[in-house]
Amino acid sequence: MRTEYSPFIASALVVLVFLIVFQCCTDSRMERRQQRLNAFREVLPEDILREFDGIEHRSDCQRVGLLLSQAREENTSLDASIDSIMHAELIDCFTDEELVRFFWLYFAYALEENAVPEP
Amino acid sequence: MIEPHDEYHLHHRLGGVIYPMTVHSEKGRDTAVTVLILLAVTSLCIVTGPGTFDGMDGAELAVAGLRLEIPHSPGYPLFMWLLRISSGRSYQELRIVTCLLSGLAAGAVYIAIRSFAIGFSASAATSILLVTSGAVLSQLNLLEVHGLSLLLASLSIAFRKTRLGPYTFGMSVFGGHPISFLLLPVLVNRTWLRYWFLGLIPATMWLYVPVRAAGSTVMHYGGPSGIGSFIRYLGMYSDRITSPSLSGLNNFIAELGPATSVTLLLGILLSRFSWRRYAAIAGILFIFLCYGIPDITAYSWLLLLPLSIQAAEGFQTLLERKRKTIWVISVWVALVVSAASGIHSGLDRRNDAMSIIFSDLFRGIPPDRVLCTTRGTSYFCAYMLEAEDMRPDITALDPMGIIYSFSLLHGPVRTIPSEIADRYVYATCAWGDLPPSGILFSVERPRLSWNGYDVFNENVVPEEEMPADMLAEIWCIRALQETDERAASAAYERALEYAASDRASASIRQLIRNHEQGLSQ
Numbered sequence: 199m200r201t202e203y204s205p206f207i208a209s210a211l212v213v214l215v216f217l218i219v220f221q222c223c224t225d226s227r228m229e230r231r232q233q234r235l236n237a238f239r240e241v242l243p244e245d246i247l248r249e250f251d252g253i254e255h256r257s258d259c260q261r262v263g264l265l266l267s268q269a270r271e272e273n274t275s276l277d278a279s280i281d282s283i284m285h286a287e288l289i290d291c292f293t294d295e296e297l298v299r300f301f302w303l304y305f306a307y308a309l310e311e312n313a314v315p316e317p
Numbered sequence: 318m319i320e321p322h323d324e325y326h327l328h329h330r331l332g333g334v335i336y337p338m339t340v341h342s343e344k345g346r347d348t349a350v351t352v353l354i355l356l357a358v359t360s361l362c363i364v365t366g367p368g369t370f371d372g373m374d375g376a377e378l379a380v381a382g383l384r385l386e387i388p389h390s391p392g393y394p395l396f397m398w399l400l401r402i403s404s405g406r407s408y409q410e411l412r413i414v415t416c417l418l419s420g421l422a423a424g425a426v427y428i429a430i431r432s433f434a435i436g437f438s439a440s441a442a443t444s445i446l447l448v449t450s451g452a453v454l455s456q457l458n459l460l461e462v463h464g465l466s467l468l469l470a471s472l473s474i475a476f477r478k479t480r481l482g483p484y485t486f487g488m489s490v491f492g493g494h495p496i497s498f499l500l501l502p503v504l505v506n507r508t509w510l511r512y513w514f515l516g517l518i519p520a521t522m523w524l525y526v527p528v529r530a531a532g533s534t535v536m537h538y539g540g541p542s543g544i545g546s547f548i549r550y551l552g553m554y555s556d557r558i559t560s561p562s563l564s565g566l567n568n569f570i571a572e573l574g575p576a577t578s579v580t581l582l583l584g585i586l587l588s589r590f591s592w593r594r595y596a597a598i599a600g601i602l603f604i605f606l607c608y609g610i611p612d613i614t615a616y617s618w619l620l621l622l623p624l625s626i627q628a629a630e631g632f633q634t635l636l637e638r639k640r641k642t643i644w645v646i647s648v649w650v651a652l653v654v655s656a657a658s659g660i661h662s663g664l665d666r667r668n669d670a671m672s673i674i675f676s677d678l679f680r681g682i683p684p685d686r687v688l689c690t691t692r693g694t695s696y697f698c699a700y701m702l703e704a705e706d707m708r709p710d711i712t713a714l715d716p717m718g719i720i721y722s723f724s725l726l727h728g729p730v731r732t733i734p735s736e737i738a739d740r741y742v743y744a745t746c747a748w749g750d751l752p753p754s755g756i757l758f759s760v761e762r763p764r765l766s767w768n769g770y771d772v773f774n775e776n777v778v779p780e781e782e783m784p785a786d787m788l789a790e791i792w793c794i795r796a797l798q799e800t801d802e803r804a805a806s807a808a809y810e811r812a813l814e815y816a817a818s819d820r821a822s823a824s825i826r827q828l829i830r831n832h833e834q835g836l837s838q
Contacts, residue, residue, distance in 0.1 A: 204344055204345075204347070204348045205347050205348045205350075205351035205352075205424065205428055206351075206428075208348045208351065208352050209351055209352060209355050209421055209424050212352055212355060212356070213355075213417055213420075213421060216359075216417060217403065217414075217417070220403070220404065220405075220410075220413060220414075221403075221404045224404040224405060224406060224410055225406070226406075227406065227706055230406075230706065231706065285680075287707070287708075288676055288679040288680045288707055288708055289680075289684070289708070290680045290765055290769045291680070291681065291682070291683050291764075291765040291769070292683070292684055296683075296684045299684070300684060300710060303710075304709040304710060308709075317380075317383040317384050317406065317703050317704065
């Protein structure tokens with residue numbers, strides 16, 4: 199009489215299939231930052247988005263931040279959307295300039311430079 | 318006519334060296350039942366688990382697993398490798414892996430019980446009883462090592478009469494949890510003794526800690542790469558062995574629930590005496606009585622494993638009686654009631670208190686600051702930074718210099734500086750003994766208004782002691798910083814309501830006394 203391994207083999211196969219499907223469904227840290235950046239870019243008005251995409255240096259963030267502040271004062275739905283993003287990103291206490299710098303330096307610039315370290 | 322379980326006895330009597338796991342005609346049924354149990358328990362664990370990270374070891378294990386670094390002793394090398402090779406990057410994704418391991422463990426429990434010549438129904442019922450009990454399910458559905466430990470311990474029982482027996486036991490001890498060695502009395506037999514040396518092969522997995530510690534930058538527990546530091550690391554919980562106390566056992570029975578307890582007891586009373594199983598149970602009970610860790614009930618699976626084998630024998634006796642249908646229905650009704658109460662208990666513990674607390678912690682920190690975390694908070698902060706990739710602008714460090722890559726503060730420091738490299742420091746601890754630590758202190762002004770924190774706006778209901786004490790501290794910090802006297806008193810009251818441990822309550826009362834003395838002066 200030999201030892202029966204079929205329950206183990208069948209279980210292992212099920213788990214293997216599950217893990218292969220799972221592997222295909224997960225995003226890398228870069229992809230996730232890109233998604234977070236896209237969420238921020240989507241709420242920006244077109245003119246501010248153009249300015250945001252044109253940032254080349256840290257010092258440009260101040261100008262874009264001021265533009266964003268003005269737009270938020272004029273547009274309550276934009277203000278609420280930005281507040282919601284800030285809450286999700288845990289940056290509620292940031293100024294608009296700091297917010298722009300955060301998304302430019304750690305998201306747009308970091309992605310462009312391929313400088314997002316995976317764990 | 319020979320019943321399936323009689324056939325097992327027949328093989329025993331024939332003294333086969335290789336233990337027949339299943340008789341040939343039942344092979345298909347065993348495979349089907351194992352896969353069904355695997356799928357059902359995996360789904361159950363996924364559904365009943367927490368929506369965000371738990372208040373125990375999950376955050377720490379996630380960071381260590383993602384980076385293939387060093388969690389708390391003994392390092393759980395196999396678990397770390399499994400987490401690393403999965404493509405999961407957050408607690409929820411990694412939890413899928415542990416839920417799968419739990420599903421496999423449930424199937425392995427079934428096979429382990431079957432290997433004691435117990436029939437299908439009794440084995441399936443008892444394995445489901447074990448994994449759905451509140452005490453076990455509430456661990457199996459977390460990002461924890463217990464699913465893997467139960468899987469390996471069950472395999473060591475299932476394979477105990479084969480040459481693989483000692484090896485699977487070694488895997489269980491060195492790849493799962495060392496506490497599994499208490500199952501040894503159930504496992505030892507002639508074949509096992511002949512091949513005992515194979516059990517030492519998995520011990521090489523523990524080389525993971527000294528080898529990996531040298532290159533770890535986050536979660537390295539002081540880098541136990543030398544012999545001395547590695548031995549100190551392994552013995553980090555040795556001081557937890559205390560004088561016997563019934564609290565662990567009481568918590569176990571409370572978490573097991575009356576339905577499961579009664580069902581198990583009924584089965585055990587109807588079973589025959591086995592000194593091997595009772596010897597294992599006695600050893601495990603000793604640990605429950607004398608190992609003074611707050612989450613001792615996390616090891617319920619270990620105590621329930623030999624108890625379940627014993628109970629399954631009792632159920633088998635019931636199922637062999639005349640008027641079998643009545644007993645079959647009775648056993649399954651008891652099982653359903655027990656599983657329902659266990660699932661209810663598992664669902665009850667789902668809460669997002671820790672996630673709210675730690676999200677608020679980061680919320681209060683302005684850009685590009687230094688965050689100095691202390692004790693228990695460090696693991697959750699490391700999780701938010703490393704796994705969730707939140708607040709990449711923050712530089713984190715801890716006073717012991719063991720959690721983060723940045724260790725400007727070399728070794729334990731008594732005073733946390735208010736600034737480091739022209740950056741304000743935010744600290745999660747600013748007073749001595751209030752456990753586990755404070756939430757956010759800094760000399761920098763102004764602060765985020767209280768309304769900006771979720772913790773003050775939502776009704777946070779913590780299930781565990783640690784988040785409850787942390788909430789108490791958050792309200793204390795608010796009380797200390799309130800300028801309005803009535804608002805300060807109300808905040809202190811909320812703090813006292815939340816405080817779960819005696820130490821936290823005593824510390825808050827002391828703070829209130831200090832506050833009142835300050836007012837009178």
